[in-house]
Amino acid sequence: MNPGRSVTVIGAGAMGVLFGASLAQSGHRVTICAGRPIDRMELVDGDSAEAFPVHHVMDPADLSPSALVVLAVKAHHTVAVGDWLTAATKDGSPVLVAQNGIEHGDRVRPFVGDAPVIPAVVFAPVERTAPGRAIARRSAGPDLCMPDNPVARRVATLLSEGGLRPRLEADFTTAAWTKLLTNLVSNSITALTGRRTEVVRDPAIACYARELVTEAASVARAAGAAIPEQNALQIVDWLQALPEGSTTSMLTDRTAGRPLEHDAISGAILRAADGHGIETPRIRTLHALLNATSEGLI
Ligand SMILES: NC(=O)C1=CN([C@@H]2O[C@H](COP(=O)(O)OP(=O)(O)OC[C@H]3O[C@@H](n4cnc5c(N)ncnc54)[C@H](OP(=O)(O)O)[C@@H]3O)[C@@H](O)[C@H]2O)C=CC1
Numbered sequence: 425m426n427p428g429r430s431v432t433v434i435g436a437g438a439m440g441v442l443f444g445a446s447l448a449q450s451g452h453r454v455t456i457c458a459g460r461p462i463d464r465m466e467l468v469d470g471d472s473a474e475a476f477p478v479h480h481v482m483d484p485a486d487l488s489p490s491a492l493v494v495l496a497v498k499a500h501h502t503v504a505v506g507d508w509l510t511a512a513t514k515d516g517s518p519v520l521v522a523q524n525g526i527e528h529g530d531r532v533r534p535f536v537g538d539a540p541v542i543p544a545v546v547f548a549p550v551e552r553t554a555p556g557r558a559i560a561r562r563s564a565g566p567d568l569c570m571p572d573n574p575v576a577r578r579v580a581t582l583l584s585e586g587g588l589r590p591r592l593e594a595d596f597t598t599a600a601w602t603k604l605l606t607n608l609v610s611n612s613i614t615a616l617t618g619r620r621t622e623v624v625r626d627p628a629i630a631c632y633a634r635e636l637v638t639e640a641a642s643v644a645r646a647a648g649a650a651i652p653e654q655n656a657l658q659i660v661d662w663l664q665a666l667p668e669g670s671t672t673s674m675l676t677d678r679t680a681g682r683p684l685e686h687d688a689i690s691g692a693i694l695r696a697a698d699g700h701g702i703e704t705p706r707i708r709t710l711h712a713l714l715n716a717t718s719e720g721l722i
């Protein structure tokens with residue numbers, strides 16, 4: 425993968441702008457698959473804010489082969505972009521699944537044939553502020569991690585050229601479950617309370633958050649993730665220390681009155697818990713409340 429190769433990004437929201445603008449900045453030809461035309465992408469990152477030109481395609485039949493396909497829609501929209509995925513990967517281009525959860529492969533496999541699938545855990549919090557524009561609140565660590573394999577290594581090089589900081593992870597199961605536990609607490613609680621991540625600093629909410637991660641960590645360990653209880657509890661400390669005003673993708677959806685991505689988060693943990701015969705009463709109740717919220721019942 426040399427600079428100047430084509431990259432296809434499916435979805436023009438927060439993650440679409442993070443990947444699209446970063447790759448366009450390093451000289452790659454970025455094609456965006458989105459329902460409305462977008463010809464520029466701007467990522468505001470600290471003091472830097474620069475817009476880069478991107479190409480836009482309305483019809484999957486108009487897609488050309490690319491060095492990388494980035495899937496950047498919510499998990500529950502994957503089926504709706506199935507035709508895009510099929511067209512973008514028909515020549516075997518690798519697809520980076522930039523979605524929360526642990527079921528990346530299961531979600532995209534039906535649409536991508538034998539193309540390599542690279543699940544990604546994205547740490548960078550990004551908020552879309554206008555079509556084609558987003559604000560990243562990146563911290564010092566990596567922006568995302570991927571399993572350590574030869575295809576992911578080539579993708580990591582491409583992403584690094586765009587200023588992104590990928591990490592290749594030997595134990596991806598542990599990394600994905602750790603992020604899932606983080607999303608369970610941060611996304612669910614912010615979406616249900618309608619408050620940004622500082623809500624986790626409230627003593628009663630913090631107590632509930634610790635009970636939630638402890639319950640979820642027992643499922644994670646049964647699924648093969650190396651997450652001792654102490655590490656699970658540190659997730660709550662980390663959330664409490666996030667800068668004032670930090671938000672989550674699920675709170676953004678709740679505020680906009682859109683369906684929530686809870687099936688990929690609490691739903692995935694419940695499926696794994698059922699598979700291992702583990703009781704998870706707190707997560708089950710949380711999931712029911714998120715379901716009702718997503719359907720506009722509360
Ligand atoms: N935002 C964040 O900070 C983080 C997000 N993630 C994960 O990244 C993934 C993407 O989230 P995020 O970028 O925040 O989501 P957004 O809601 O910001 O963006 C999703 C995009 O998908 C588009 N889309 C939905 N359905 C279709 C369709 N049928 N055809 C074409 N486009 C479609 C939406 O279009 P429209 O513009 O019309 O709504 C929107 O532009 C999620 O799994 C999320 O959990 C992970 C880490 C951090």
Ligand SMILES: CC(C)(CO)C(=O)C(=O)O
Pocket residue numbers: 524546547548549550606607610611671672673674
């Ligand atoms: C990184 C974090 C927790 C916050 O942006 C996230 O993954 C999300 O909002 O979905």
